Structures are given as structure tokens and as C-alpha cells.
Amino acid sequence: MESxxxxxxxxxxxxxxxxxxxxxxxxxxxxxxxxxxxxxLIGGNGIxxxxxxxxxxxxxxxxxxxxxxxxxxxxxxxxxTLAQNLSIVTxxxxxxxxxxxxxxxxxxxxxxxxxxGNLTENDFNHIxxxxxxxxxxxxxxxxxxxxxxxxxxxxxxxxxxxQDTPLIILDEPTTHLDLFHKVAVFKLLKKLANENxxxxxxxxxxxxxxxxxxxxxxxxxxxxxxxxxxxxxxxxGVFDTLFKDEHIVFDKAHGKFIVR
Amino acid sequence: xxxxxxxxxxxxxxxxxxILAFLANLALGNVLIPLGDVCEILINQTHEKHxxxxxxxxxxxxxxxxxxxxxxxxSISGLIMQTLFRNPLAGPYVLGLSSGASxxxxxxxxxxxxxxxxxADFLVNDYGILIGAFFGSFLVLLLVFFxxxxxxxxxxxxxxxLMFSSLTSxxxxxxxxFSSAEQLQKFTFWTLGSLGNLNQNQVYLLTIVVSIGLLLxxxxxxxxxxxxxxxxxxxxxxxxxKRTRNISIIATSILAxxxxxxxxxxxxxxxxxxxxxxxxxxxxxxxxxxxxxLLLGAITMLVCDTISQMPNQDFTIPINAITSILGAxxxxxxxxxxxxxx
Numbered sequence: 001m002e003s004x005x006x007x008x009x010x011x012x013x014x015x016x017x018x019x020x021x022x023x024x025x026x027x028x029x030x031x032x033x034x035x036x037x038x039x040x041l042i043g044g045n046g047i048x049x050x051x052x053x054x055x056x057x058x059x060x061x062x063x064x065x066x067x068x069x070x071x072x073x074x075x076x077x078x079x080x081t082l083a084q085n086l087s088i089v090t091x092x093x094x095x096x097x098x099x100x101x102x103x104x105x106x107x108x109x110x111x112x113x114x115x116x117g118n119l120t121e122n123d124f125n126h127i128x129x130x131x132x133x134x135x136x137x138x139x140x141x142x143x144x145x146x147x148x149x150x151x152x153x154x155x156x157x158x159x160x161x162x163q164d165t166p167l168i169i170l171d172e173p174t175t176h177l178d179l180f181h182k183v184a185v186f187k188l189l190k191k192l193a194n195e196n197x198x199x200x201x202x203x204x205x206x207x208x209x210x211x212x213x214x215x216x217x218x219x220x221x222x223x224x225x226x227x228x229x230x231x232x233x234x235x236x237g238v239f240d241t242l243f244k245d246e247h248i249v250f251d252k253a254h255g256k257f258i259v260r
Numbered sequence: 261x262x263x264x265x266x267x268x269x270x271x272x273x274x275x276x277x278x279i280l281a282f283l284a285n286l287a288l289g290n291v292l293i294p295l296g297d298v299c300e301i302l303i304n305q306t307h308e309k310h311x312x313x314x315x316x317x318x319x320x321x322x323x324x325x326x327x328x329x330x331x332x333x334x335s336i337s338g339l340i341m342q343t344l345f346r347n348p349l350a351g352p353y354v355l356g357l358s359s360g361a362s363x364x365x366x367x368x369x370x371x372x373x374x375x376x377x378x379x380a381d382f383l384v385n386d387y388g389i390l391i392g393a394f395f396g397s398f399l400v401l402l403l404v405f406f407x408x409x410x411x412x413x414x415x416x417x418x419x420x421x422l423m424f425s426s427l428t429s430x431x432x433x434x435x436x437x438f439s440s441a442e443q444l445q446k447f448t449f450w451t452l453g454s455l456g457n458l459n460q461n462q463v464y465l466l467t468i469v470v471s472i473g474l475l476l477x478x479x480x481x482x483x484x485x486x487x488x489x490x491x492x493x494x495x496x497x498x499x500x501x502k503r504t505r506n507i508s509i510i511a512t513s514i515l516a517x518x519x520x521x522x523x524x525x526x527x528x529x530x531x532x533x534x535x536x537x538x539x540x541x542x543x544x545x546x547x548x549x550x551x552x553x554l555l556l557g558a559i560t561m562l563v564c565d566t567i568s569q570m571p572n573q574d575f576t577i578p579i580n581a582i583t584s585i586l587g588a589x590x591x592x593x594x595x596x597x598x599x600x601x602x
Contacts, residue, residue, distance in 0.1 A: 059492060083498030090492055095346040097488045097544040110486050110497040116547065117482035163497070 005032040005068075006167050006199045007056060007086075012065035014048060014055045022063055025051050029065070029225045031218055033201055035166060038193035039227075040210040041203040043220030044243060049203040050091075052220070053171050057088050069167070083111035087163035089156045089170040089202075094144065101147065101155050102140045105130055108162030130161040133196075134188060150181035157188065168192070170202035174209075182206055186213050207239070208256045230255075267541065267548060274555040281562040285324045286316055288571040322463050323456040324562060326522070330455065331529060331561030333470045333519045335553045336477050337512035338530030339537070343484045343546070344508050345408055348594065349418055351531030352516035355404050356424035357397040358527075361520035362451065363428040364396025365389050369447045370439035386462055389450075390469070393521030398513035400424050405509065455523050455565055455579055466522050473515035480507050481546045488544055526580055528587020529564075533557045535594060560586075 009031050015024040025048040033039055043049050054060045056067050058074050067074040069085055077085070087108070099107075108130070109123040119127075131137055134154045139147055144155060153173055160168045173189070174182040186206075190213050193200045201218075204210055210217060211230045218227045219238050226238060233239065239250040239257070251258050286298045293301075293312050300307055302321070307313045334352055341350040352358055368388045407420045436444055458466065483504040486494040491501055516530065537552035538544070564582045 057496065059495070078498075079495065079500055080498040083496060086496070088493070088496045092490050092492055094493075095488065095490055096348070098538060098542055099488055099544045103543075103545060104489070107486060107489060107497065110482070110499065113482070115479065115482060117485055 004034050006035055006070060007031075007033040007201075008068045008071075009056065010066045010068070012052075012055065012067060013063040014051050015063050016051075016060070017063070024063060026220065026225060027064075031225070031227050033167065033199050035199045036193060036197045037199060037215040038190050038213065039199075039201045039216045039218060040214040041201060041218045041220065042205070042207055042210060042242070043203075047220045047222065049220060050171055052225075053169055053201075053203060057086060057169055058082060080111055083163065083165075085165050086167050086169065087160035087165040089153075089160050089168070089173055091171050091175065096145065099144055100140070101136060101142055101144055102127070102131070104144050104155060105136075105159045105162050108159040108164075111163065126164055127162050130158040133161060133192070134158040150177050150184070153177065153181070153185055154188065157185070157192075161192065167199045167201070170200070172203050172205070174204050174206050182209060186210075190214075207242075211255050270541065271551065271555070274552070274559065278555055278559050278562075281559045281566070282324055282328075285327065285562045285566045286320045288566050289315075289320065289569045290572065290574055291315060292572060319456065322458065322460070323565065326455045326458055326463060326466065327561040327565040328558040329466055329470045330519050330523055330526060331533070331557035331559070332554050333473060333515040333557075334526060334530040335533035335557030335560075336474060336550065337515040339534035339546075339549060339553050340477060340480070340484065340508050340512050341530075342534055343487055344505065345417060346487075346490075347417060348535070349531065349591070351528070351534075352397070352512065352520075353525065353527045353529075354418060354531055355421035356400045356428065357513070357516040358520050358525040359425040359428040360396040360398075360400030361393035361517045362396065362525060363400075363431055364392035364394070364517070365450060365521060366432045366435050366447055367396075368392035369450070370435045370443045372443075386465060390465070390518055390521050394513055394517035396428075397517035397520065398509070400428070401509055401513055405505075451524055455561075458522055462522055466518060469514060469518045473511050473518070476507055476511035476514070478550070480504050480511070481550060484508075484546045485544075524580065527584045528591065529557065529560065529583050532587045532590040533560055535590070536560075 009029055012029040013024055013027045014029065015022060015026070029052065041049050041052065051060070055062050056074070058067070058077075069077065069082075074082070106119060106123070106127050109119060109126060110117065112123060113119060131140065134157055136151065136154050136158055139151055139155065144152060147155070157170070157173070160170075170189075174185050177185065186209050189200050189202065192198050193215070211234070214230060216227060217230050217233055218225065219233060219242065221241055223241075226233070228236070234252055234255060242250075247260050248257055249260055250256075283295055283298060287293050287295050291312075293316065297307060297309075297312060298316060301313050301316045305317065338351040341352065341355065342348055403424065404417065404421055408417050411417060411420075436447070439447070483494065483499045486497045486499045487504065495501055519526070533556050534549065534553050536556050537549050541548050541552050543549065564579060564586065568577045568579045568582045570576055
């Protein structure tokens with residue numbers, strides 16, 4: 001059966017394999033990511049958000065179950081074709097180097113360039129487009145080590161955009177940013193998903209913003225992992241189960257958490 | 261683009277410097293030969309003064325070629341290691357590759373008493389020394405890599421490199437106490453190192469092997485650029501980390517190993533030259549850095565060699581002393597300037 005989903009998981013169990021055996025972090029995850037949608041992944045610290053993202057981006061193997069990218073098992077992709085279908089933005093700190101912003105964004109064209117990494121006219125068009133959509137033109141010739149965290153986050157998104165993939169996955173892109181920049185990143189991702197028909201999944205702790213801006217949300221708790229539209233999740237009272245603390249209560253009417 | 265223009269004028273400048281340094285290297289020495297005569301000898305292969313022809317063609321020209329190969333090879337291996345270890349202070353000498361090569365050579369020259377005579381005779385020649393040096397540096401690099409994968413702190417990796425250096429010299433000391441006077445003499449001559457002691461065949465061999473190492477390095481220019489973003493990003497760009505790492509290890513061991521085998525351990529060139537390129541060109545793009553490092557490496561070794569043959573004097577200074585005197589302050593300055601290196 002042909003599905004609309006770009007990425008789909010089937011009974012996915014995630015975790016790590018160590019010498020002592022398998023450490024399972026979450027089990028039975030079934031999610032579907034569709035084109036044109038901004039999807040946020042929320043859950044408490046240590047619940048396995050990053051592990052899930054690492055598993056579906058093929059950085060670490062799944063313990064059990066399957067991840068399908070465009071109806072094909074993700075493990076069956078060669079590194080190069082995977083890079084043409086999926087781009088990532090991680091929380092990792094970049095190693096020190098002299099790269100300028102435009103050089104950094106140009107690295108996104110790697111999966112398409114020849115063995116010497118020479119950029120063609122087409123590559124330059126993609127790079128220019130990524131720069132103008134994310135509005136980082138004024139930073140182009142600066143070194144990435146000299147720009148602010150909020151600016152760098154936009155640049156990393158531009159890099160993922162230059163990679164020209166239907167699916168972009170980001171790990172906590174709004175952490176360490178002030179409210180202004182958080183909103184800017186949220187709106188940018190929303191625009192990319194809705195207007196450029198990208199499928200964008202990212203994890204975040206900014207639940208209020210996520211409820212307002214995402215098309216769908218994936219909520220991870222110790223007991224379950226559920227995906228739905230924000231309003232439906234509110235209806236079902238899923239957010240009440242997010243934190244195991246009676247002092248944090250979800251206010252359905254306003255769509256946000258309050259502390260009692 | 262402005263940057264392209266700036267780069268190409270810099271390259272032109274460096275290339276002219278290289279030609280100058282090459283000619284100066286041929287002209288200067290304890291016998292001074294005027295530049296015009298040097299060019300005449302190079303072009304016509306002959307000159308009315310036979311001693312000059314002999315000095316240039318049989319001694320200084322091959323030595324200049326060896327200097328260029330040494331500078332180029334060590335600097336490129338340093339550049340690769342700095343990106344691969346994400347460590348601005350990495351280099352073939354600092355991480356113990358040169359000591360590993362020394363140990364390999366020591367085992368070939370002095371450890372051959374353990375073997376039957378005919379095997380020993382088979383081993384103790386240019387090829388044996390070459391293979392010993394390659395495997396010596398290869399093994400040390402593998403060990404450093406293994407340790408580096410356990411440690412994230414860049415400074416500890418350097419300390420580990422230092423430990424490997426001490427360890428290998430200790431093993432060499434043990435070996436020397438077992439070896440005969442003749443073997444000891446042979447090994448001591450090797451450790452002193454010199455760019456001028458190679459015969460024609462050795463120069464050919466060095467040229468071929470260094471070319472292979474450089475060709476291998478050229479194939480990983482693109483993945484090295486990707487690695488500037490860290491391993492996870494590089495992988496997400498479709499780069500095979502394993503393949504890049506394997507080629508890097510083989511290429512750097514070939515370069516650092518063979519050069520050490522033929523000219524002895526040369527300090528700091530591999531560490532300082534990539535830095536000079538990065539400072540001058542203000543980029544991390546490996547295509548630019550490769551060419552810059554090639555040119556600067558060749559120029560620096562030619563200049564060091566010219567200094568070491570002490571123009572107009574009757575004595576020479578070991579090349580290793582010159583590179584250390586020039587290179588060590590560069591490293592100290594780098595550490596002071598970049599307090600944030602981690």
C-alpha cells in the first residue's frame with residue numbers, strides 16, 4: 001500500500017546496545033511524518049527524545065522494529081542517497097574552524113557534488129535560496145564562530161535546507177535562545193514546512209509554542225508515545241500525563257501549563 | 261569574487277617564492293655558485309666549471325628535491341591529522357608517528373639478529389627500512405586513534421602521543437644494548453638524519469612513495485571538508501567516516517613513515533605549516549589549504565635546508581635542529597594565542 005508518509009516507524013524499540021546487553025529506553029513507537037507538516041516532539045528530560053531522533057536518522061540502530069523512509073527501509077539506503085533524502089540539525093557543538101557562514105551552508109551540497117566538491121550553478125542557486133529564505137544574507141562572509149547562538153541556529157537550518165531533502169529533523173533547535181529567537185526559529189520552520197512542502201520534525205521543550213504552531217505533535221512519556229494534532233491531544237488530556245508532578249497542571253482553556 | 265582574486269594572487273606570490281627558494285637553495289652553500297650559472301647548469305646539464313656541475317647536479321639538486329618532498333609530505337600529513345583529530349596541535353611528530361617510524365627502523369636494523377642470516381640480509385636494505393618505518397608509524401597512529409576514540413579532550417591526546425614517543429625511545433634503548441657495534445653505528449647514522457645522504461635510487465623511491473601518499477590524500481579533500489562539522493554532520497552528508505579515516509591513516513603513515521625512513525625524524529614541520537596556511541589564507545576549505553600547504557611546506561624545507569648548509573661556512577647544522585628552533589616557538593605561540601583550544 002502506498003502511503004503519503006515520508007517517514008514511518010513500525011513497532012520501533014529504541015535504546016542502546018552495550019557490553020552488558022540492550023538498554024531499552026522506549027518501546028512500541030509508531031509514528032508517521034507527512035510532507036508539508038511541522039511536527040514537534042515533546043517529552044520530559046531523559047525520556048528518549050534524542051534517542052528516537054538518532055534512531056530514525058540512522059545514527060544509531062533500532063533495537064527492534066523498522067524505520068521506513070519513503071516506503072523503503074532506512075537501513076537499505078546508501079549513505080549518499082540517505083543524505084539526499086534526510087538532513088539533520090543536532091545540538092552538537094561544531095569543532096573550531098575558519099569556516100564562513102556561506103561556506104558552512106555550501107557544505108550542505110556535499111551529497112550532490114563531484115569528488116572534488118566543486119559547486120555547480122545549480123548548487124549555488126540552492127545555497128542562495130537557502131540563505132534568502134532563512135534571511136542570513138548579512139552574515140554570509142562572517143565566520144560562524146563569530147555569530148550569536150540564534151544566528152547560528154538559523155545558519156544550521158539554512159545548511160539543512162541547502163541539502164535539499166524532503167525531510168529535515170532537528171534536535172532541540174530552540175534551546176538556549178531567547179523568546180524572540182525561539183519564535184523566529186519556530187516561524188521559520190513552520191514556513192518551510194507549509195510553503196516549501198518540507199516535512200519537518202523537531203524536539204523541543206517549548207510546549208506552549210509547539211501547541212500554537214505545530215501541525216502535529218508527538219508526545220513521549222514513560223508509558224506511551226502518541227502522535228496527533230495539538231487540539232486533539234488537549235482534548236484527550238495527554239498533556240496532564242507529561243510531568244509526574246501534581247504541582248504542574250495543564251490548563252485546557254488557555255493551552256498552557258500552570259504551576260500551582 | 262574578491263576572495264578568489266585574493267587567493268590566486270597569494271598563490272602566485274607563494275609560487276614565485278618557491279622558485280626563489282629553490283634557486284637560492286641550489287646557489288648557496290659552502291661553495292657559492294652565482295644564480296646565472298645555476299640556471300645554466302640546470303638547463304644545459306653542463307658548465308665549464310666541472311666541480312660546479314657536479315655540486316649542483318649530483319648533490320644540491322637531488323637534495324633540494326628531497327627537501328621539497330619532505331616539506332610537502334610532512335605538512336600534508338599534519339593537515340590531515342589536524343582535521344581528523346579535530347586538534348589544532350596534531351602532527352606526525354607530536355603524535356609520535358616519527359618515533360614509531362624510528363622504532364620500526366630500529367627493529368629492522370638492530371633486531372635482525374633474531375632472524376636467520378639470509379632473512380636478515382633480505383630485510384636490511386632500503387625497502388626493509390621503508391617497510392619498517394611505515395609499519396612503525398602505522399601502528400602508533402592506530403594506537404593514538406584508539407586512545408583518541410576514548411578521550412574527547414584534545415590535550416590528553418597530545419600527552420598520549422608524548423607517552424608513545426617516550427615508550428618507543430625506551431624500546432629503542434633496550435634494543436641498542438643487544439646490538440652489535442656495526443648495527444648501532446648504522447642506526448645512529450640514520451637517526452642523525454639528513455636530506456643529502458640519499459642515493460639516486462632512494463630519491464626515486466621517495467618520490468614515488470610520497471606521490472602515492474599525496475594522491476591518496478587528494479581523494480579525501482571533500483570528506484575532510486565535511487568533517488569540519490563533526491562526525492555526525494559529516495555522516496548525515498553522506499560521507500563514509502570509516503573510509504575517510506582508513507585512507508587518512510594509510511596516507512599519513514605512508515607520508516610520515518617513508519620520509520622519516522629516508523631523512524630521519526624531522527620535528528614540527530607537519531604541525532606548523534598547516535597552521536601557517538590557515539593563518540595566511542584565513543580559510544578551512546581543504547582544497548585551498550592543500551595547495552597552500554604544499555607550497556608552504558616546500559618553501560619552508562628549502563629555506564631550512566639553505567640555513568642548515570650555512571652559506572660560506574665550512575660546517576653544516578643538522579636539519580632537525582633548524583626545524584625545531586623555528587617550529588617550537590610557533591607551537592608555543594599558537595597555544596598562548598588560542599587559550600580556548602580544547
